[in-house]
Structures are given as C-alpha cells and as structure tokens.
Amino acid sequence: MTPADRKEELIRRIAVALRGRDGANPAPAFKEDREGTSGEADRIARFREMLESEGGNYLAGPSLDPMLPALGEALRLSGVAALFFPPGDDGARLVAETLVPFGPFTLVSLDEVRRPFAPPSAGIQTAEFAIAETGTIVQTGREGKTLLPGLLADVHVALLSPAVFVDRMEECLDALSGDPPRNISFITGPSRTGDIEQTIVIGAHGPKKLIAVLLP
Amino acid sequence: MEPLSRFFHRRSEKALADAPLQASIARATGKFLGARAEAVAAFPGFEAARDEGSRIKRETLDRLDVHLARFIAEAEKRGAVVHVARDGAEACEIAARVAKEEGVALAVKSKSMLAEEIGLNEALQSAGVDVVEADLGEYLVQLAGEPPSHILAPAVHMARERVARLFEKKLGEPYTDRIPDLIGIARRRLREKFLAAGMGITGANFLCADTGSVVLVTNEGNGRMGTILPRVHLVVAGIEKVIPRLADLPVLLRLLTRSATGQSISSYVSVLTGGRRPEDPEGPERLHVILVDNGRTGILQGKYRDILKCIRCGACLNVCPVYQSVGGHAYGWVYSGPMGSVLTPLFAGLAEGAPLANASTLCGACADVCPVKIPLPELLLELRADEREQGLKDPAEVLGMKGYAALMGRAGILEALERFIGVISQVLFKDGKTPWLPFRFSGWTDRRDFPAPSPQPFRKLWKKQRGIHP
Ligand code: SF4
Numbered sequence: 001m002t003p004a005d006r007k008e009e010l011i012r013r014i015a016v017a018l019r020g021r022d023g024a025n026p027a028p029a030f031k032e033d034r035e036g037t038s039g040e041a042d043r044i045a046r047f048r049e050m051l052e053s054e055g056g057n058y059l060a061g062p063s064l065d066p067m068l069p070a071l072g073e074a075l076r077l078s079g080v081a082a083l084f085f086p087p088g089d090d091g092a093r094l095v096a097e098t099l100v101p102f103g104p105f106t107l108v109s110l111d112e113v114r115r116p117f118a119p120p121s122a123g124i125q126t127a128e129f130a131i132a133e134t135g136t137i138v139q140t141g142r143e144g145k146t147l148l149p150g151l152l153a154d155v156h157v158a159l160l161s162p163a164v165f166v167d168r169m170e171e172c173l174d175a176l177s178g179d180p181p182r183n184i185s186f187i188t189g190p191s192r193t194g195d196i197e198q199t200i201v202i203g204a205h206g207p208k209k210l211i212a213v214l215l216p
Numbered sequence: 217m218e219p220l221s222r223f224f225h226r227r228s229e230k231a232l233a234d235a236p237l238q239a240s241i242a243r244a245t246g247k248f249l250g251a252r253a254e255a256v257a258a259f260p261g262f263e264a265a266r267d268e269g270s271r272i273k274r275e276t277l278d279r280l281d282v283h284l285a286r287f288i289a290e291a292e293k294r295g296a297v298v299h300v301a302r303d304g305a306e307a308c309e310i311a312a313r314v315a316k317e318e319g320v321a322l323a324v325k326s327k328s329m330l331a332e333e334i335g336l337n338e339a340l341q342s343a344g345v346d347v348v349e350a351d352l353g354e355y356l357v358q359l360a361g362e363p364p365s366h367i368l369a370p371a372v373h374m375a376r377e378r379v380a381r382l383f384e385k386k387l388g389e390p391y392t393d394r395i396p397d398l399i400g401i402a403r404r405r406l407r408e409k410f411l412a413a414g415m416g417i418t419g420a421n422f423l424c425a426d427t428g429s430v431v432l433v434t435n436e437g438n439g440r441m442g443t444i445l446p447r448v449h450l451v452v453a454g455i456e457k458v459i460p461r462l463a464d465l466p467v468l469l470r471l472l473t474r475s476a477t478g479q480s481i482s483s484y485v486s487v488l489t490g491g492r493r494p495e496d497p498e499g500p501e502r503l504h505v506i507l508v509d510n511g512r513t514g515i516l517q518g519k520y521r522d523i524l525k526c527i528r529c530g531a532c533l534n535v536c537p538v539y540q541s542v543g544g545h546a547y548g549w550v551y552s553g554p555m556g557s558v559l560t561p562l563f564a565g566l567a568e569g570a571p572l573a574n575a576s577t578l579c580g581a582c583a584d585v586c587p588v589k590i591p592l593p594e595l596l597l598e599l600r601a602d603e604r605e606q607g608l609k610d611p612a613e614v615l616g617m618k619g620y621a622a623l624m625g626r627a628g629i630l631e632a633l634e635r636f637i638g639v640i641s642q643v644l645f646k647d648g649k650t651p652w653l654p655f656r657f658s659g660w661t662d663r664r665d666f667p668a669p670s671p672q673p674f675r676k677l678w679k680k681q682r683g684i685h686p
Contacts, residue, residue, distance in 0.1 A: 003299065003300075006299075006300050007285075007288055007298070007300050009300075010284070010300045010302070010455070010507070010509060010513075011281050011284060011285045011288075012281075013509070013513050014280050014281040014284060014455070014513050014516065015281040016513075016517075017513045017514070017516045017517035018278065018279070018280065018281060018516065018517070050480065054479070054480075054483075110497075114411065114445075115411075116407065116408050116411050116412075133480070134480050134481040136481060141493075141496055141498075141499060143495060144495035144496060144497055145497075146497050146498055147440075147444055147498065147499075148444075148498065151437070151440055151441065151444055151445075168466065169465070169466040169469070170463065170466050173462055173463060173465065173466065174463070177426075177427060177462045177463065180427050180429060180462065180487065180489040181489070182488065182489055182490055182491070182492065182493055182496055182499055183443070183444065183486060183487070183488055183489075183499060184486070184487040184488075184489075185440065185484065185485070185486050185487075186481065186484065186485040186486075186487075187483070187484060188479075188481050188482070188483050188484075189483055190483070191435070191436055191437040191483055191484070192435050192436065192483055193352045193353075193399060193435065193436045194247075194369065194435075194477075195351070195352040195353035195356065195369060195370070195371050195399075195436075196352075196356075196371065196374070196376055196379055196395050196398055196399065197240070197243070197375060197376055197395065198243055198244050198247045198369060198372070199395050201395055201396050201399045203399070203400075203403065204352055204399060204403060204435070204436035204437060204438070205350070205403060205406065205407070205410075205436045205437040205438045205440075205441050206436070206437030206440065206441075206483070206484065207437075
C-alpha cells in the first residue's frame with residue numbers, strides 16, 4: 001500500500017465505523033457569553049493581576065529612565081551575566097544596550113546561548129500579544145522571528161506596548177489563524193514543575209523568571 | 217508495555233500495604249483536587265465550557281472521517297509529513313524508520329501516554345535510538361526503570377530521598393535531598409540532551425483540522441525545547457485528538473488546565489504548524505506526525521464512543537476513591553483511574569481489563585468532574601454487562617446473582633429468611649459484628665467490620681416508621 005492509500009484506508013475504516021450508528025448526541029447549544037471587550041487600562045490591569053498570580057513579574061513606569069535600573073537590579077539578583085536579543089528587534093536591542101552598565105552585563109549572540117554551559121542569561125524580546133484573561137505572553141515564529149529568548153534564557157524579559165494587549169486567546173488566534181506561523185507559543189509565568197513530592201519548583205526547563213515590561 | 221491489569225487485586229493489596237506510597241498518593245491527589253476546586257470556583261463559565269467542550273469533542277468523533285481527512289490535508293499542505301498506523305507495532309516501525317532516515321541517534325521525548333501504550337521507547341531503543349525522557353517526572357521513572365504512576369505526576373510515588381539516591385547512583389551526582397537542587401541537576405542534565413538531540417518526540421493534546429496544527433500543553437517547557445531545538449520533530453497522536461478548528465482550542469484549554477492542575481492556563485501552550493519555512497531562523501527541518509489507530513476505530517463504532525472524548529486531564533483519577541487508595545501502578549497498564557478502567561478493557565480486551573471495570577463503587581464522582589462529560593460509571597456498567605454476555609464472568613458469581621434475583625422476587629421466602637437470620641445473629645454475634653463470612657464473601661469480614669444482620673428486617677422497620685400495619 002502506498003502512504004496515500006494507507007491514509008485513505010484509515011479514513012474509510014473510520015467512516016465504516018461511524019456508519020449506521022446513532023450519530024450525534026444532541027448536546028445543549030452553547031450560549032455565547034463572551035464578556036464584552038474591555039478598555040485598554042482594564043486589560044492591562046487584568047493582565048498584570050493574572051501574570052503575577054502565575055509567578056511572573058511586572059514592571060511599568062512613566063518613562064524608561066527609572067525602569068532600567070530596577071530591571072538591571074532584578075537581573076543581577078537573578079544571577080544574569082549575559083544579555084541577548086533577536087536580530088532585528090530594535091526595541092529589545094535598545095533595552096539590552098542601555099542595560100549593559102547596570103550589570104555589568106555582556107551582550108551575547110543567539111549562537112552563544114545555544115551552546116551547552118552558556119553563561120546565565122536574560123533573553124529580551126518584544127512580545128507580539130499579551131492576553132489579559134490569563135496573563136499570557138505570545139511569541140510566534142512569524143516573519144522569521146526567533147523563540148530562543150523565552151526558551152533558553154534564565155530570565156525572559158518580554159517588552160510590551162499598550163497595543164499588544166487583547167482580552168482573550170480567541171482574539172489572538174483570530175489574528176493568526178489565516179496562515180498560522182510555524183510556532184505560536186503561549187507563555188504564562190516561568191517554567192515550573194511539581195514532579196518531586198508535588199512541591200512546585202520554578203525553573204524546570206525554561207526560564208526561571210519572566211519579567212513583563214510595559215514600555216511607556 | 218505488557219498489560220498486567222488481570223492482577224489488579226493482587227497489585228492493589230501490595231499498594232495498600234505500602235505506607236510511603238499511600239502518603240504520596242494522598243498528597244498528590246489532594247493537591248490536584250484542591251487546586252481544581254479553587255480554579256473551577258473562580259471561573260463562573262466552567263459549566264457552560266463543559267457543555268461546549270463536550271459538544272465539540274462528541275461532534276468531532278461523530279464525523280471523525282471528515283475531520284481527520286481535513287487535518288491530514290492541511291498538515292501536508294503546510295509541509296508536515298503525515299503517517300498513519302493501524303496499530304502500535306506499525307506506529308513503532310514508522311517511528312524507527314523516520315529516526316533511521318533522518319539519521320537520529322539521540323531523541324528527547326516529552327510525556328506521551330500513547331507512546332507508553334504502543335511501547336515506543338522500547339521499539340526505538342532496540343532500533344538503536346537513545347530515547348531520553350525530558351519531562352522531569354518521566355526522567356526520574358526512566359532512570360529508576362519504572363513505569364509512570366500518575367498521568368500528570370509520573371513520579372508521584374517517589375520521595376525526595378529516593379530521587380537523591382537515584383541521582384547519586386545513576387548520574388554520579390553528590391547526594392542532596394533539597395528539591396530545588398534536585399530539579400537543578402535534572403535541568404542541567406537534560407539541557408545538554410536537548411541541545412544534542414537530533415529528534416524531539418512528543419504526543420499531542422489536540423490536532424486542529426482546519427490548520428493542520430499540533431497543540432502541546434506543558435508546564436516545564438520540555439515540549440517547547442524538544443520542538444524548537446532538535447532537527448526533527450516527531451509527533452505520535454491518537455486519531456481521536458482531532459478538533460475541527462484552531463478556534464475551538466481556547467475553550468478546551470480552559471477546561472483542560474483547570475481540571476488538571478487548577479491553573480487557568482499551563483505555563484506553555486505551543487501551536488505547531490508544518491515544517492520549517494525558508495525565513496525561520498530555527499525549528500525542526502521536518503515535522504512528522506504519526507496518526508495511530510490501535511483499536512480506536514473499534515471503540516468509535518460501538519457504545520463506548522464517548523470515552524474517546526477524553527482529554528487526559530486526570531481529574532477523574534484524583535477524585536476516584538479507588539485510585540486514591542491504590543494509585544496508578546495497581547491498574548497494571550498505561551491508563552489508570554476511571555478513565556483507565558474504561559480504556560484498558562477496550563484496548564487490551566475484557567479478559568485482561570475486566571477486573572478494573574469491576575473495581576468501582578460507581579459513586580459517580582468521576583462523571584461529576586469530567587470536563588468533557590464522559591459518563592464514566594455508565595461505561596463501566598456496560599463493560600460489566602459485556603463481560604457477562606461474553607461468558608467471562610465467574611460461573612459461581614453468575615449463579616449467585618441468579619439465586620439472589622430469584623430470592624428478591626419471592627417476598628415470602630425473603631422475609632422468612634430475614635427473620636431467621638435476624639434471630640440467629642442475635643444469639644451468635646453479640647458485639648454487633650459479623651465475625652467472618654465464608655470464602656467468596658470473606659473480603660467483607662477480613663479487613664473491615666461487617667455489621668451483624670439487624671434483628672428486624674428492613675421492610676418491617678420501614679412499615680413501622682411509615683405507620684403502615686400489616
Ligand atoms: S475521562 Fe474525563 S476526567 Fe478523566 S482524564 Fe478523561 S477528560 Fe479527564
């Protein structure tokens with residue numbers, strides 16, 4: 001059998017299994033009870049509340065100047081020695097470069113982060129969406145974007161602008177579902193595990209800390 | 217994995233006598249249950265979401281041919297390589313072939329129950345592929361050479377001291393029983409594997425038909441590592457994982473993560489579509505998806521279709537008094553708890569799995585929590601009926617039941633018997649307990665107190681209370 005035949009055969013087998021059966025159980029109709037979309041300020045406040053309840057950190061301020069020392073301090077306390085950002089992400093580059101003296105940190109390339117025994121790093125990246133319902137950051141592989149900052153870094157710094165906030169996951173999927181990128185990642189809080197004695201430990205495989213920074 | 221469910225009773229007795237195991241099961245199920253209850257209480261739309269989730273899954277199954285064909289077409293259109301496997305052996309063969317053709321010597325694997333079901337690890341290992349479990353709990357049980365014992369917390373039966381000794385012995389790490397340090401060791405060891413592996417192997421929580429996407433839900437991030445870093449991504453998924461649209465995902469996620477761990481969403485949800493595109497700086501060059509039947513079309517055909525709605529949240533395990541007492545290993549195969557008690561007889565045959573279907577009080581707690589409203593107790597009853605019809609029941613039990621039915625239909629004899637027993641028990645069982653019952657019934661007196669028969673039959677008491685005089 002060719003692979004195509006095998007697929008057809010499977011579909012046929014399923015069709016035969018379904019034939020003559022009682023068919024659909026009429027289930028109660030679902031009432032669409034979407035909460036009305038909220039205003040920007042509500043969305044951001046809700047996002048923050050959810051993010052923090054999932055163990056994420058949130059940073060905002062009237063301008064970058066007072067925020068950067070605080071961010072640098074947080075990174076230093078987390079043991080970060082190196083910073084990296086995706087090529088082409090100008091916002092992230094700006095933040096990373098301005099942060100260097102606060103460490104002091106060294107700027108490293110994506111390739112360096114991919115090596116085993118890479119120095120403890122912070123990956124800085126502009127997020128594509130922020131979902132208020134769950135405090136979730138969305139990064140995708142759209143237009144050649146990398147996903148490494150939210151993957152390999154010890155601290156993931158997600159830069160947000162007010163325009164990226166949505167109420168629910170639905171809106172984000174609507175925007176992406178026409179031609180979905182190869183990878184859509186919904187990231188909520190730091191990586192965690194409860195696998196030993198159900199004790200939650202932060203920093204299983206992914207970042208040990210997630211800092212969402214709302215840019216003014 | 218060879219099923220051992222026919223030994224359920226023996227395995228349960230062992231589990232019941234194992235005090236540390238009892239403590240860890242209680243801790244895990246308690247935590248999961250508490251977190252679930254809180255999350256559900258905080259989400260007023262939960263019941264409506266259950267209706268919706270149940271409807272989506274059921275309607276997909278009712279037209280699975282259409283949805284699966286769509287998934288295959290869309291996934292292939294976007295560059296995925298889709299394979300179909302009639303059974304586990306065929307799926308393993310395909311996986312081994314893919315590994316060979318792709319030149320893979322080391323693979324990192326994320327938790328997948330289907331992989332356990334079909335024995336994928338063993339098959340790949342014997343084809344010369346080193347498979348490392350990347351979920352921390354799975355990594356621990358793999359190091360220890362044991363099967364997982366809970367679908368969400370595979371190493372729930374291992375205390376920290378055991379993990380420490382395991383790392384000392386198998387990895388040569390200095391002894392530490394601080395949990396964060398232990399996790400740190402595993403993180404470091406596995407990070408090396410992720411960076412070196414040629415292939416990431418995962419299951420799928422959902423397959424979206426309209427976009428050909430594979431959806432993975434994890435908290436640790438192992439799923440993301442294994443689907444971004446290695447050259448090849450291999451997915452093994454049961455055919456029942458299909459949902460019609462990517463847009464159906466949010467409601468199912470809201471149900472899954474709340475029911476599983478009480479989170480409003482898991483730390484990581486990845487939606488993966490097709491292979492690497494020219495502009496992608498990273499990610500696997502190829503995405504292979506093996507769609508596995510392995511008995512699922514058979515289940516689809518019959519009266520057990522609803523069990524295929526299962527999204528493997530684990531809520532029914534945590535709430536089940538039987539699971540709470542004996543834990544996952546006693547069930548003897550991949551699937552445990554109420555969900556496993558239905559699936560095991562269907563996959564492995566009634567002769568193997570019927571003891572699981574019988575080991576239930578039918579209390580209904582599982583159906584109450586199931587996020588996709590699977591009528592688990594009804595399915596368990598159906599399985600018992602099938603067991604009887606196929607002549608697999610113990611003839612003595614069948615005879616006993618027949619006698620019982622006959623007796624219940626003859627009020628006069630029943631009443632006389634009740635009185636007789638009432639009178640003699642007054643004389644014999646002074647402390648209100650039945651000291652022992654003969655073999656076959658001895659289970660009721662060996663390990664618990666079986667009350668002595670009441671001096672007055674129930675029906676007499678009933679009439680008296682209602683003021684009815686004979
Ligand atoms: S049967 Fe229902 S409650 Fe049990 S694991 Fe499946 S979806 Fe969850």
